[in-house]
Amino acid sequence: xxxxxxxxxxxxxxxxxxxxxxxxxxxxxxxxxxxxxxxxxxxxxxxxxxxxxxxxxxxxxxxxxxxxxxxxxxxxxxxxxxxxxxxxxxxxxxxxxxxxxxxxxxxxxxxxxxxxxxxxxxxxxxxxxxxxxxxxxxxxxxxxxxxxxxxxxxxxxxxxxxxxxxxxxxxxxxxxxxxxxxxxxxxx
Amino acid sequence: xxxxxxxxxxxxxxxxxxxxxxxxxxxxxxxxxxxxxxxxxxxxxxxxxxxxxxxxxxxxxxxxxxxxxxxxxxxxxxxxxxxxxxxxxxxxxxxxxxxxxxxxxxxxxxxxxxxxxxxxxxxxxxxxxxxxxxxxxxxxxxxxxxxxxxxxxxxxxxxxxxxxxxxxxxxxxxxxxxxxxxxxxxxxxxx
Numbered sequence: 617x618x619x620x621x622x623x624x625x626x627x628x629x630x631x632x633x634x635x636x637x638x639x640x641x642x643x644x645x646x647x648x649x650x651x652x653x654x655x656x657x658x659x660x661x662x663x664x665x666x667x668x669x670x671x672x673x674x675x676x677x678x679x680x681x682x683x684x685x686x687x688x689x690x691x692x693x694x695x696x697x698x699x700x701x702x703x704x705x706x707x708x709x710x711x712x713x714x715x716x717x718x719x720x721x722x723x724x725x726x727x728x729x730x731x732x733x734x735x736x737x738x739x740x741x742x743x744x745x746x747x748x749x750x751x752x753x754x755x756x757x758x759x760x761x762x763x764x765x766x767x768x769x770x771x772x773x774x775x776x777x778x779x780x781x782x783x784x785x786x787x788x789x790x791x792x793x794x795x796x797x798x799x800x801x802x803x804x
Numbered sequence: 805x806x807x808x809x810x811x812x813x814x815x816x817x818x819x820x821x822x823x824x825x826x827x828x829x830x831x832x833x834x835x836x837x838x839x840x841x842x843x844x845x846x847x848x849x850x851x852x853x854x855x856x857x858x859x860x861x862x863x864x865x866x867x868x869x870x871x872x873x874x875x876x877x878x879x880x881x882x883x884x885x886x887x888x889x890x891x892x893x894x895x896x897x898x899x900x901x902x903x904x905x906x907x908x909x910x911x912x913x914x915x916x917x918x919x920x921x922x923x924x925x926x927x928x929x930x931x932x933x934x935x936x937x938x939x940x941x942x943x944x945x946x947x948x949x950x951x952x953x954x955x956x957x958x959x960x961x962x963x964x965x966x967x968x969x970x971x972x973x974x975x976x977x978x979x980x981x982x983x984x985x986x987x988x989x990x991x992x993x994x995x
Contacts, residue, residue, distance in 0.1 A: 636868050636971055663915065667907055670924045672828050673900030674837075674872040681904040693905055701893050704869030704877055709889050712878045715863065723986055730981015732858040733952040734973055736942050737959025742835040743935040744964055750928040769929035776933030780839070781941075787839040787934050788829045791927055798926015799919060 620688055621695055623653050628680050628699035635676075642676040646683075655683040676700065747773070768801045814851065814883040816891045822849060823876045823895030830872065831924075831931050837872050839934040842941070851879055854945040862974050872896050951984045 627649040635642040643665065650656055656664070668678035677697055684696025718724055751769045772794050779785035822844045830837040838857075845851045852860060864874035873893050880892025907914055914920060947953050955977050962968045962976075 632869050634868060636866065642870070663911075667904070667915075670831070670920075671900075671903050671907065672830055673903065674827075674830070674870045674896070676870045677873065677897055677900045678904050681901050682908050685905050685908045690905065693901060693908075697897055697901055700870065701873050701897060704867070704874050705886075705889060705893060707867050707869070708863075708874055708877045709881050709886050711867065712863065712881050716882060723982065726984070726986035726989070727978045727981045728859045728862070729952075729985045730955055730979070730983075731862045731974055731977040732855065732946050733956035734959040734977025734980075735858045735862050736939070736946050737956040737961075738963050738970055738973060739835050739838065739935070739942055740939045740956075740960045741963035743932070743939045746836065746935055747932045750932045766929075769925065769932075772926055772929035773932040773936070776930045777937050778933075780934060780937040787843055788825070790934065791829055791831070791930050794926040794930030795923040796926070798929070799923045802922035802925045 617688065621692065624655075624684055624687060624692055624696045625699045627653060627655075628684075628696045629702060631676070631680070632700040633703040643679070646676070646679055650683060653687075655687050660686070772797060772801075814849070814888070816884060816887060818849070819880050819884060819888055819892045820895040823880075823892045824898055826876075827872070827896040828899040831927055835935055835938075836931050837875070838938040838942075841875070842938060845879065851883060854942065858942065858946055862977075866971055866974055951980070955980050 631642055631645050631649060635645055647661060650661055651658075664679050664682045665675070667682070668675040671678060677700065680696040680700045681693045684692035684694070686692075688695070715724075719728070751765050751773060776785075776790045776794060779790060780787065826837060826840045826844055829840055838861075841857065842854070846853060846857065860875060860878050861871075863878060864871050867874060873896055876892035876896045877889040881889035884891070943956065947956055959973050959977060962973055963970065
């Protein structure tokens, strides 16, 4: 049991330490560590990615919780998730202290003036990427008739966009309402 | 309290509950978190603003770790030091811990429930609308001059149509910023 817990700690610390970019970037290393320690089967790993995508929270955190829980129950889940976040804490506290102190230096101001629009561009691209996966029919499932876009999904997405832009709707309420709408419209 | 005046203090409970909410209602991770962050951290609490959040995001993405956790650590650290960082991270992680443990314990039942799948189809579509709205709002708020437009469009095209890593694109933005706003400004001053 102690060995299993130790492996959970070292495995997830490593994943937190050596993957930059979060989310999907973490999955290959996670897969490697899971295979090495036998935390779950390959099929379970695919299931957990699906669940991690569907449920709230960061994908890598969800996967760590699942693997930890399967290996050593609640303690395993807590340990795996804490180990995943620990490197961030160790790196970012000193780094962001440095940033807060020196952020007004002309070089740093110039650097961040260039970074901000780049991140705005990345967010735009992310919206398109998320849209592709959520709005398009699965090409394997649809029979090639009509539009490749799921009109119900498109309508929900457009309504939410409009509600937030025009009426400053609360994103949390938008998510809850859309879940209920989904329950109704995808039932047909 | 003025809209653009940044709050510099927060209690640990405030930090935990705000990030718990963000963790609880973020579906898909990464940028899908942005609309919630804007609402909780910018509009309601005033811990940062629309423009600065982009710098924080860039920092969160450029170091190892989960982006949502990293973002919570940077803001938690600013408001209440190391303790604040740890509490904010715990808050954003806690919903995952609770929900995933419940799911792991009832795995087969939940995966086979058609109602769950239908509700999530609706939520996934909502996330598209939320992220698109955040993208528009951020573009309107942060693109202030011509170089900024060019950098944003280049980043968008590179990210949408090539396999270039987000960090490479952020680094490119940093170099462009240095060239235009530091060396460019100095040359302009000498002329």
